[in-house]
Amino acid sequence: MSDKKEHRFWSQQPVSQGKKNHYVNEINKPIEPAKDPVKDIRDKPLNLPDGYEWCELDIFDKIQIEEIYSLLYNNYVEDGDSMFRFDYSIPFLQWALSPPEYKKDWHVGVRVSSTHLLIGFITGIPVNVNIYQNTILMAEINFLCVHKKLRSKRLAPVLIREITRRINRCNIWQAVYTSGVKLPGSISTCRYYHRPINPQKLIEVGFSCLRRNVTMTMTKKLYKISDCPKTPGFRIATDADVPQIHSLLNEYLKRFDVTILFSEEDIKHWLISKQNVVYSYVVEDQETKQITDFCSFYVVPSTVLRHSVYSNILVAYAYYYASSKTDLVDLMQDALVCAKKNKIDVFNCLDIAENKQFINKLKFEFGDGNLHYYLYNWRCPIFSSEKIGLIFL
Ligand SMILES: CC(C)(COP(=O)(O)OP(=O)(O)OC[C@H]1O[C@@H](n2cnc3c(N)ncnc32)[C@H](O)[C@@H]1OP(=O)(O)O)[C@@H](O)C(=O)NCCC(=O)NCCS
Numbered sequence: 001m002s003d004k005k006e007h008r009f010w011s012q013q014p015v016s017q018g019k020k021n022h023y024v025n026e027i028n029k030p031i032e033p034a035k036d037p038v039k040d041i042r043d044k045p046l047n048l049p050d051g052y053e054w055c056e057l058d059i060f061d062k063i064q065i066e067e068i069y070s071l072l073y074n075n076y077v078e079d080g081d082s083m084f085r086f087d088y089s090i091p092f093l094q095w096a097l098s099p100p101e102y103k104k105d106w107h108v109g110v111r112v113s114s115t116h117l118l119i120g121f122i123t124g125i126p127v128n129v130n131i132y133q134n135t136i137l138m139a140e141i142n143f144l145c146v147h148k149k150l151r152s153k154r155l156a157p158v159l160i161r162e163i164t165r166r167i168n169r170c171n172i173w174q175a176v177y178t179s180g181v182k183l184p185g186s187i188s189t190c191r192y193y194h195r196p197i198n199p200q201k202l203i204e205v206g207f208s209c210l211r212r213n214v215t216m217t218m219t220k221k222l223y224k225i226s227d228c229p230k231t232p233g234f235r236i237a238t239d240a241d242v243p244q245i246h247s248l249l250n251e252y253l254k255r256f257d258v259t260i261l262f263s264e265e266d267i268k269h270w271l272i273s274k275q276n277v278v279y280s281y282v283v284e285d286q287e288t289k290q291i292t293d294f295c296s297f298y299v300v301p302s303t304v305l306r307h308s309v310y311s312n313i314l315v316a317y318a319y320y321y322a323s324s325k326t327d328l329v330d331l332m333q334d335a336l337v338c339a340k341k342n343k344i345d346v347f348n349c350l351d352i353a354e355n356k357q358f359i360n361k362l363k364f365e366f367g368d369g370n371l372h373y374y375l376y377n378w379r380c381p382i383f384s385s386e387k388i389g390l391i392f393l
Contacts, residue, residue, distance in 0.1 A: 014031035016187075028132050054110060055109040056107060057118075058104065059093060065093060067109075071121055072087075072143065073088075075148050083205075087302060089301070091274065091276065092277045092298075106124035106139065119146065123142050128261040131258045139172055140175070174375065182372055190350040190352050191371075195347040199220055200220060203219070235284060239272060245282065249262060252324070276342075277298065278298045278299070279338060299316050299317075314342075314346075318347070321335075329362065
């Protein structure tokens, strides 16, 4: 349906406009050529409607990060039935927005001039993306949000245009982003899966339902998770593991068509555990002391809207992993054990990468949400989800 919708904004952007068959010489190329970032890209922010002004947000300033938190807490993504809303914590937002080489002016806000209330937000971070054998420095766009009271006033396109201008001024011409809604230019559509860890709570808050003819006792038994990891040498990753995780992960990711190319600094930033934000584990060979496998998950609670008992559920999301010796099913089983130890209620994943190897075996349930992946100003063939090795927060 949405494919047939008229897209006043996106139809004018350099994204694939739904043409199925491209000429070979059009593929794996920018849609628009790069320009001169100084001469061709305006140096001043775009015009906003009267009464609004741009701001650059300092994520390490206590007041400003609280403003971002509160905008997202009250206005960010909800499920289709408006029962849950993402609740990205302050430490999570600071982590997500400060990787190596991050640019402060890619944390863009819009305020009401008279009150200074933050009502719009969008962010970018620099990422090296490997896509069909090309490595391109792109922007990864996230946290687009407009206050609920100001929706449908075409503020989102202004935010997107403004961050594009700032990125282009850095001589970067491609971007990658995801969305739950279908827009022009998607390169892949993925499906969410959910592994209940605390099924009783999930049923009570309406995240899942009790199956017909199945009691709560039977459901709890079905999803029971053991208390200890079973892979010998499975332990939390430390700073000293960074070089080995770096080579293991970059090597493993070569099997996918679109991935991140990580530096060692990136690994240290993204993949060393931070409490309630991200958890990473390695398998260390007992004899050689080599790291043979690696897995991780990140944590984003969701607010339970309008519930008398529970205010939130703790949700983990499968993050990067690499297996060279341990079966992926065993590795993720141990990740579930660690998630349970950290009080996670449900463990989510998409059907990307090699996740289908463990989705059924570890009792992940088919979800009702899709996630679409997009590229800005890059034309390439469409991917099946298992060719994706790039994970968004
Ligand atoms: C997403 C959001 C910022 C859009 O703002 P809005 O007030 O609903 O829409 P606006 O009138 O400002 O702009 C509409 C345009 O933005 C596009 N748009 C809507 N959601 C979008 C998204 N997630 N990513 C990119 N563009 C989007 C629309 O397709 C439309 O362009 P079109 O005419 O070419 O189709 C707003 O709905 C919101 O904050 N939602 C909750 C948070 C959220 O879903 N964020 C996106 C996470 S991916």
